[in-house]
Amino acid sequence: MTDTSLISVASLGGGHGLYQTLKAVRLAGPANLTAIVTVADDGGSSGRLxxxxxxxxPGDLRMALAALADDADTPQMWAQLLQHRFGGTGALAGHAVGNLLLAGLTELLGSEQQAxxxxxxxTNSAGRVLPxxxxxxxxxxxxxxxxxxxxxxxxxxxQVAVATTPGTVRRVRLxxxxxxxxxxxxxxxxxxDLITLGPGSWFSSxxxxxxxxxxxxxxNDSSAMVVVVLNLSAEAGETSGFNNERHLHMLFQHRSDLRIDRVLVDExxxxxxxxxxxxxxxxxxxxxxVVYADLRAQGESGELLDIHDPEKLSAALKRVYRGS
Incomplete structure (x- = not known):
């Protein structure tokens, strides 16, 4: 690439993995940021709705909206409101406010995308969220x-059954x-210009x-750089016992013609x-x-956590994109 300015980014995934990626990508300041989100959740509040x-x-979509919400004037208010879950034992127990908001707007407007x-x-979002x-x-x-x-x-x-199975997932279908x-x-x-895939629940997100x-x-038809961000550890359930190599084998097994340019992995x-x-x-x-980088977040005592640090991931994505 001759022009190394990052204009447009599309990030694919779902759940907590996509949430961290979006937090990282928005720090890179692209002019256009789009989250492309899985729509197969069948558990909890999302499953009920x-x-x-x-x-x-709506759950994975809500999390993406929370990651992109602009809280400059009211720190974390929109993100916290979208993510807030009702307690108690009544009909609202367990529902996230953002899920209900999206459900209500969908009925009112007649379209999930309009909602x-x-x-x-x-929320003056930093990007657009698309199912x-x-x-x-x-x-x-x-x-x-x-x-x-x-x-x-x-x-x-x-989705819940696959994510929590005590067996070994060999292949998934939609x-x-x-x-x-x-x-x-x-x-x-x-x-x-840049497409990211992962991290997250490998078989369900x-x-x-x-x-x-x-x-x-x-x-495959785009001119974008395509980057797969690998998980920091295998997840209990669907990828228990998987190493990084096997995660990539699973991508190849499900779609061997997928074009990937870089695999980003914590060093x-x-x-x-x-x-x-x-x-x-x-x-x-x-x-x-393969590109190796310091990607892990650290706890208050300096211990390494199994979660991507948005600032570190953002810096690594920019370096990968610029080829440095």
Whole structure:
């Protein structure tokens, strides 16, 4: 790239992983920032609203809105309000304010996207939030280790069930299969200078984007630099026991034609040169190089945490994009 100014960024994911990425990317100050968010959640407040109102589950979308809310004049007010959950034991117990706000605006305006754009305007957001598809989706997984014979595959259905399975997830699918992408998400990917994928729950927040054909086609057709941000550790449940290399193998297994330019990994994750060689070989299968950087947040006592530090991640993404 001859021009190293970061104009447009599209970040794909969901949940806490996407939240941290968006906090990092907004620090880089792009002119346009778009969050492209999974829509398969079926648990908690999101699951209840999905079932009762037949709407796209709002939870991951709400978290993205909270990450991008501008609280310069009222520190953290919008972010805290969107994330606030009602207590007690009544009908509202467990619901997040942001989920209810999105559900109400969707009924009022007749469109989930209009509801999201309205909250974006209310919060003077640093970017736009787009569902990856305009219909609620379900995740179905092939899981081993649930039967006495480890070779037997069982089918597990639902985002919560997949995320918490005690077995080993081998492959995931979306229902309906090959869903139509949100056209606005396709457009954002095609126009992006930088596209990020991950970190996050690998099978329920990251890989689902690769199961929407139009999204992968848009990524591959774009001139953007595509960066996969790896998790700091395996998650209990769906990726228990996975190393970094296996995370990349799962991307390749689900969409071997995905174009990736760089894999960004915390420099403390891999303990040996051999581990690095294995990771670099897995990245090469996807056409990518590996970049190591200090990405972990630190606790008050200086201990390293299993969460990305937004300032460190922002600086690393800028260095990767500029090729320095």
């Amino acid at each position: 999905r079932r009762e109102l037949n709407q796209i589950p 999201l754009d309205t909250v974006t305007s209310l 990856m598809a305009l219909e609620p989706l379900e995740i179905e997984a092939d899981v081993s280790g649930l039967a006495d014979d480890p070779r037997v595959m069982n089918t597990v259905r639902g 229902i309906p299969e090959r869903p139509r992408a949100n056209p606005a998400a396709v457009e954002a990917l095609r126009k992006a 990251v890989i689902p984007h690769l199961l929407v054909p139009e999204l992968v086609e848009a990524i 403390t994750v891999l303990g040996s040169d051999t581990d690095r060689r294995y990771l670099e070989r897995a990245a090469a299968n996807l056409g990518a190089g």
